Each structure stands twice: as structure tokens, then as C-alpha cells.
Amino acid sequence: AQSVAQPEDQVNVAEGNPLTVKCTYSVSGNPYLFWYVQYPNRGLQFLLKYITGDNLVKGSYGFEAEFNKSQTSFHLKKPSALVSDSALYFCAVRETKTGGSYIPTFGRGTSLIVHP
Amino acid sequence: DGGITQSPKYLFRKEGQNVTLSCEQNLNHDAMYWYRQDPGQGLRLIYYSQIVNDFQKGDIAEGYSVSREKKESFPLTVTSAQKNPTAFYLCATRGTAMNYGYTFGSGTRLTVV
Numbered sequence: 149a150q151s152v153a154q155p156e157d158q159v160n161v162a163e164g165n166p167l168t169v170k171c172t173y174s175v176s177g178n179p180y181l182f183w184y185v186q187y188p189n190r191g192l193q194f195l196l197k198y199i200t201g202d203n204l205v206k207g208s209y210g211f212e213a214e215f216n217k218s219q220t221s222f223h224l225k226k227p228s229a230l231v232s233d234s235a236l237y238f239c240a241v242r243e244t245k246t247g248g249s250y251i252p253t254f255g256r257g258t259s260l261i262v263h264p
Numbered sequence: 265d266g267g268i269t270q271s272p273k274y275l276f277r278k279e280g281q282n283v284t285l286s287c288e289q290n291l292n293h294d295a296m297y298w299y300r301q302d303p304g305q306g307l308r309l310i311y312y313s314q315i316v317n318d319f320q321k322g323d324i325a326e327g328y329s330v331s332r333e334k335k336e337s338f339p340l341t342v343t344s345a346q347k348n349p350t351a352f353y354l355c356a357t358r359g360t361a362m363n364y365g366y367t368f369g370s371g372t373r374l375t376v377v
Contacts, residue, residue, distance in 0.1 A: 190370055
């Protein structure tokens, strides 16, 4: 079984400050991990993914995420937040084993609000 | 949202009426998915299809039906048996590699009037 938790419903940060959106996961074996962003009344857009290799993954719009196997976490980060980063962020996890349905489990989402 | 077209963007349904949401893709992806999104509940899987003429129920399939007659198309019908259909519906596809993530459409907002 696989699961993902986003412990914060909302994160508030001032423009120019660093931001972190938290995600922890549970899978059997090694995970594939994803971050998506959703703007109002739009579909989800892919930000970045961790498959294997370097624990620090860089993605779109200056976002990055750090894979921490011991803490089973994949927190999303950005050094300097922009007002335009305000959106809903989803973490997703999928097991890497073959023969399955390859369907990821999504977190409930974290609303990021960047204040001017 | 490029490569996946969902229509209509907004849809209104009367009580007891069936409605069909369209999802068309030109990405040549085999796998297609339908999700329902409600505030504070994240994404819940309704149906998925990994190949033409085959589809599987997801976590909340009751009151919904799908077909997959063509690779490009995966329409979702919300039937009158779905008692609380007001939600945002998202269609997604996935490439063939195991480590691919999803590509999402721009969604359809369904409201019961």
C-alpha cells in the first residue's frame, strides 16, 4: 500500500522569503515522487519528480525538492517566493514495482499564499 | 494542459439527468484517468484505462460510467445514480515509461441545478 501526507492545509509566506511545503510518504520499496501545482479552475501542472539519483531535484519555476529516505519526506522548496507562486500544491507517490497499475496516490493538497 | 482537451469547461446538470464529460488527447498515451476533486479532499480516482477497450474502476466509481473505444478519447458519464455530482473533474494521461507522471487536462466543473 502507498500513502502520502501533506500535513499543512495552508502555508503563508511573505514575498521574497523562502518557502517550504511539506510532504511525507509511505510505500513498499522505493518510491517515485512527484509535485504538481494547480491554479484556480485549472488542471494540475507537473513541477518536478524524483526517480533515482541525486536527492535534490530541481524543477520548473525555480522550485526544488529534497528526497530524504530516512525521514520518508519529499518537501518542496523555493529560495525566494513570488506572489504568483500562490496556488494549490499536490504531492504524489507511486511504488516502483513492476506489474502494477502505476497509479499514484495524491496528497490532499496544500494551499500556498504568498503575501506582497 | 497542452495535449489534453476537456469539454465543456462548465456544465450544469438537472436532477435525474445523465451528462457526459469529454476528454480527448493527442499525446499518444495509452493510459487515461478520471479524477474527481472536492475542496479539501484532494483527488479521488473514478475510473482508469490502460489500453483501448479496457477500463477499471477506481475508488469512487459508483454512479459513473466510461468507455474507451479509441486511444484518443475517454469520456465520462455522470449518471443520475451519482447523488452528489457537483465537483471539479480532471482527466489525465500517462506516458508508457514506468516513471512518467501524469499530464492533466484543464478540468470540467459540474454543478447540479
